[in-house]
Amino acid sequence: MPANTSRTTLATVARLAGVSVATVSKVVNGRSDVAPRTRIRIQELLHQHDYVTPVVRRGGPRVPSIIEVQFEGGLRSYSAEALEGIVDAAAELGVSVVVSKPNxxxxxxxxxxAAGRRALIAVTSVHTAAHLDALTRAGLPLVVIDPLHLPDSEVNSVGSTNFAGGLAATRHLLDLGHRRIAYLGGPASAACNQARAHGYRAAMEAEKAPVPCGYVRPGEFTYQNGLLGAAALLDLAEPPTAIFAGNDEIALGVIETARTRGLRIPEDLSVVGFDDTLLARMASPPLTTMRQPLREMGGVALRTALRLANGEKIESHHIELATELVVRASTAPARAGLDHQPPPDGHRGNS
Structure with a gap:
């Protein structure tokens, strides 16, 4: 039987079962005065059409606003700051928030x-077409924060200007005289990572700075990727003098690998991160990074979810907030004589 694209009503089930709405209501509410065969038929139809019991109204006509927030993996510095923005906005608006892992x-x-959720906010969670279809059938609005994958055009999302951020981070290093600049990013398929990498390449091309083979390395948005990726970059015959990391956690891994090799930050290697989480301010030295307004993004996601839950029309399916370069102590001018000779043509590549 084809799936519904809108929320199923009691009247729909009653019509399909050939009974009255009152009979269907009795089954939904657990009443015993329904014939067993009729009850089974109605229950099958309720299940097939994903019927959802409406949220009970309490204390008047206003339905309690409960927003579900889901995130994949561990609670990292990135998701923690986005969650803080969601919670702050919820407290301001008198909304309850329930945090969970995807189930x-x-x-x-x-x-x-059925549990009273009026909308779902996903932080770095991956939703397939089947998941989106289930949400549509249940009538549950979805808002995705900084989606890892390019969402369907009808999926509401909140992000930041990742391309502009990648461009500005790389330009900062170029302005300091660096030309051997590498990009150590997150998953190659992640939309945000692609945008940051494209910004990096655009800045390098504008300055006619070469991107040698091996200078662009995708991975995961993790500290471990920073450790291993930096080791691979520093083992190159002509290692970079500056590394633009796809997020702050990667950048901290880069700094640690440099430290274990006796390299000084920023005298021997400049490092730029992305996000401006608490980690950037706690790093040694404090990290130059692109500020992604994570708390503001969380607040916008919460307000957007509420508008959708209230049936309001959203002007744009995707909202981008501006990134901003925050200069700290992890970047410095390139050392004279080390960064002005381009690699030989044989080292140039499109990786």
Whole structure:
């Protein structure tokens, strides 16, 4: 039977079952005065059409606003700051927030609505077409913060100007005289990583600075990737004098690998991160980074989710907030004589 694209009503089920709305209501509410065969038929139809029991109104006509927030993996500095922005906005607006890990049980979307959730905010969570279809059938609005993958055009999302951020971070290093600049990023398929890498390449091309083979390395947005990726870059025959890291955690891994090799930051190697989380301010030395307004993004996501839950029309499916370069102590001018000779043509590549 084809899936519904809108929320199923009692009247729909009653019509399909050939009974009255009152009979369907009795089954939904657990009443015993329904014939067993009729009850089974109605329950099958309720299940097939993902019927969701409406949230009970309490204390008047206003439905309690409960927003579900889901995030994949561990609670990292990035997701923690976005979550703080969501919670702050929720407290200001008198909204309750429930934080969870994704649960893809068969009726997960319907269960969220039955539990009183009015919208779902996903932080770095990956939703397939099947997940989106389940949310649509349940009538549960979705807002994604900084989606890892390019979302469907109808999926509402909040992000930042990743391309402009990658461009500005690389220009900062170029302005300091660096020409051997590498990019150590996150997953190659991640939309935000692609945009930052494209910004890096655009800045390098504008200055006619070469991008040697091996200077662009995708990975994960993790400290471990920073450790291993920096080791690979520093082992090159002509290692970079500056590294633009795809996020702050990667940048801290780069700094640690440089330290273990006796390199000084920023005298021997300049490092730029992305996000401006608490880690950037706690780093030694404090990290130059692109500020991604994570708390503001969380607040915008919360307000957008509420508007969708209230049936309001959203002017744009994707909202981008501006990034900003924050200069600290991890970048410095390139050392004279070390960074002005381009690599031989044989080293140039498109990686």
């Amino acid at each position: 893809r049980a068969r009726n997960w979307a319907r269960d969220l609505v």
